[in-house]
Amino acid sequence: MDKMFKEIKVSRExxxxxxxxxxxxxxxxxxxxxxxxxxxxxxxxxxxxCIGTEKSTFDEYRDVWCINCWTIGEKYRPAIKELxxxxxxxxxxxxxxxxxxR
Ligand SMILES: [Zn+2]
Ligand SMILES: [Zn+2]
Numbered sequence: 001m002d003k004m005f006k007e008i009k010v011s012r013e014x015x016x017x018x019x020x021x022x023x024x025x026x027x028x029x030x031x032x033x034x035x036x037x038x039x040x041x042x043x044x045x046x047x048x049x050c051i052g053t054e055k056s057t058f059d060e061y062r063d064v065w066c067i068n069c070w071t072i073g074e075k076y077r078p079a080i081k082e083l084x085x086x087x088x089x090x091x092x093x094x095x096x097x098x099x100x101x102r
Contacts, residue, residue, distance in 0.1 A: 021044075021045060022044035023068075024047065028046075037054070052065045052070030
């Protein structure tokens with residue numbers, strides 16, 4: 001038997017990170033890859049049930065609003081949407097004019 005090797009016991013502390021929903025108190029299960037859902041506005045950690053809306057993004061960061069903040073936004077969003085469209089139109093016009101032959 002090879003006596004060069006000794007058996008050394010290493011104990012490792014296992015740390016579990018637990019997160020709880022700031023709205024309903026339910027434990028939020030977190031995968032390694034996914035970041036926790038947190039409301040953009042009030043910064044509350046949210047479980048899947050308490051997410052008001054989530055914008056799909058391509059990176060790991062999640063664009064999330066809680067039900068409360070999303071509901072408050074109901075009266076603001078139509079105007080924002082309208083201005084967004086107007087903004088886009090202005091950019092389109094600007095860029096189109098630059099591409100015109102002169
Ligand atoms: Zn919740
Ligand atoms: Zn919120």
